[in-house]
Amino acid sequence: MKVVNSLIENCFAILELLATEAVSMRLSDIADRLQLQRSGAHRVLSTLVKLGWVEQDDATDFYRLSLKLPAIGYRFMQAASLPGVLQPVLDKIARETRELVRLAALASNNLTTIAHAQGAQGGLICRSRTFPVLPLHVSASGKVWLASLPREIALKRALDSGLGRPGKCGPQEIKTVNDFISELDRTAMRGYGVALEEAEEAIGAVAATVVSASGRAVGTLAIVAPAFRLNQNRQAELGEQVKAGAAELALLWPLRSVASLDAADDDAAA
Incomplete structure (x- = not known):
């Protein structure tokens, strides 16, 4: 398990994974793919959900990228x-x-x-x-x-x-x-x-x-x-x-x- 990564590194790693896969993912799958502690991954995901970068499905508890990041990327491309x-x-x-x-x-x-x-x-x-x-x-x-x-x-x-x-x-x-x-x-x-x-x-x-x-x-x-x-x-x-x-x-x-x-x-x- 990776234990020395900063919270910022873990945050961006999760965003990049969700953007690359472009599907809803389980907490366990996200943590395993990124070699993160599941408790740590859950804390980062909870913060990202609160800030609007990630969405969590109420029925399945799966996580997916929200449209906030793509929207910012689109604005950058326009600028x-x-x-x-x-x-x-x-x-x-x-x-x-x-x-x-x-x-x-x-x-x-x-x-x-x-x-x-x-x-x-x-x-x-x-x-x-x-x-x-x-x-x-x-x-x-x-x-x-x-x-x-x-x-x-x-x-x-x-x-x-x-x-x-x-x-x-x-x-x-x-x-x-x-x-x-x-x-x-x-x-x-x-x-x-x-x-x-x-x-x-x-x-x-x-x-x-x-x-x-x-x-x-x-x-x-x-x-x-x-x-x-x-x-x-x-x-x-x-x-x-x-x-x-x-x-x-x-x-x-x-x-x-x-x-x-x-x-x-x-x-x-x-």
């Missing part, structure tokens, strides 16, 4: 001008490809979905699950970002994401370290990531990294489609489109000034 500035680019790519387009932002070594555009119509619409935080080792976005990192760091991120613990993703999930490293090498060579039925059954994606003017990765752009529509020729075609789209987004990215400030702080600290 940062992300939807207004970047959405037209997503809409254009969706129209051109007639597929689902998703944008994820990079923060705290995770990729979080922040915007999308649907280009398909009628029966051609992709019924893909939305991952608030992308599983790095099985998503096209995760693989293309990890391919830009030193292999040792990329492998650690992939292992933390679930590599080597198969069973919760799609039927084509990569299961071994050697196969994953080979996939990163292929991804780096072509400049875009591909995932076919790895994150979920019957769904595929092609993705590229959005790189700021300072050379720092700030997010990823993905085109998502039913796997049967993603033969090799289509993958190559969408790969070029997603790279071009990522380059266009990099020119508009509203948070590039923040990345520049972070870099300046790093230089000053050095």
Whole structure:
């Protein structure tokens, strides 16, 4: 059991778990997943319920995330001008490809979905699950970002994401370290990531990294489609489109000034 974590650390760990799972959870499941004492987890959850960050079902006593945190995140996105500035680019790519387009932002070594555009119509619409935080080792976005990192760091991120613990993703999930490293090498060579039925059954994606003017990765752009529509020729075609789209987004990215400030702080600290 973890006994040295601060209350603040435990609080944010619980919020992150509830946001990632996006389902109601038992107290025992929350405590076990986070390796917390159940009495301590209960105290934190009771406080979060009182403050409105978490809701507890009266019938089952299960806990779920309230809409307070997503609402704050939405307000931040609006203040940062992300939807207004970047959405037209997503809409254009969706129209051109007639597929689902998703944008994820990079923060705290995770990729979080922040915007999308649907280009398909009628029966051609992709019924893909939305991952608030992308599983790095099985998503096209995760693989293309990890391919830009030193292999040792990329492998650690992939292992933390679930590599080597198969069973919760799609039927084509990569299961071994050697196969994953080979996939990163292929991804780096072509400049875009591909995932076919790895994150979920019957769904595929092609993705590229959005790189700021300072050379720092700030997010990823993905085109998502039913796997049967993603033969090799289509993958190559969408790969070029997603790279071009990522380059266009990099020119508009509203948070590039923040990345520049972070870099300046790093230089000053050095």
